Amino acid sequence: MSDIFKALADPTRRKVLELLRQRPMTAGELASHFPVSRPTMSAHFAVLREADLIDAFKIGTTITYQLKLSVLEDALLGFARLFGAGTDEQATTDAAVTNQIRKGTSE
Amino acid sequence: MSDIFKALADPTRRKVLELLRQRPMTAGELASHFPVSRPTMSAHFAVLREADLIDAFKIGTTITYQLKLSVLEDALLGFARLFGAGTDEQATTDAAVTNQIRKGTSE
């Protein structure tokens, strides 16, 4: 859980996740959105991988990253739970948060 | 936003927020729940104050901290929005997330 919040604590990494929400992208494609060096971006990807927030697929020489939405969901939801556990509106809320995050992705 | 996630990235600080969810507590009372020194706890409180996640009230020689639930709500919600903005189920979801976090606090 700390790993996830640590990953989210950097604006560059949050933006990477946002970009990946739209569609999977290669490391280079992602990097081109930011004013930092490729190695720096690579380090950010490593942090996101470490937090299990993205998956990497290597095809030839390029690596495509994909958002692991369910992990992000579970983390935010799990945390929100600490602040509202044990209510009978739990199920409804869970679905709502999930929909909020997934919007347009799953329905 | 980075400040909030940075604050949440530390387990001690998350636990402090959890404790404060039940009721406001003094610095000493909070500190007694953790195996670290008072100065260290004071630093954690400063981070949480900096992130605007808690309020401090001084009464005599003791300082009572109180959770600013709405700030936490807005942060999580604002972030979730990035991953699901522009949907018409927005209003419903907002209320649901709010309820999730506030559970038993506001109704």
Place this chain on the structure above:
DNA sequence: TCGATATTTAGCTAAGTATCGAAATATAGT
């Protein structure tokens, strides 16, 4: 095999963070 391309690893620096013990501050009670 050679050169170009995509990405990561290595090695570094500067800046930030968590922790501590000791000292400072502020207030209360005697």
Place this chain on the structure above:
DNA sequence: ACTATATTTCGATACTTAGCTAAATATCGA
């Protein structure tokens, strides 16, 4: 005024992080 209590500030140390350039790795195409 003095002492005890609650909390923070100070100064130091150890560790982590974000960023860079240069070099390594891997794959593709000629």
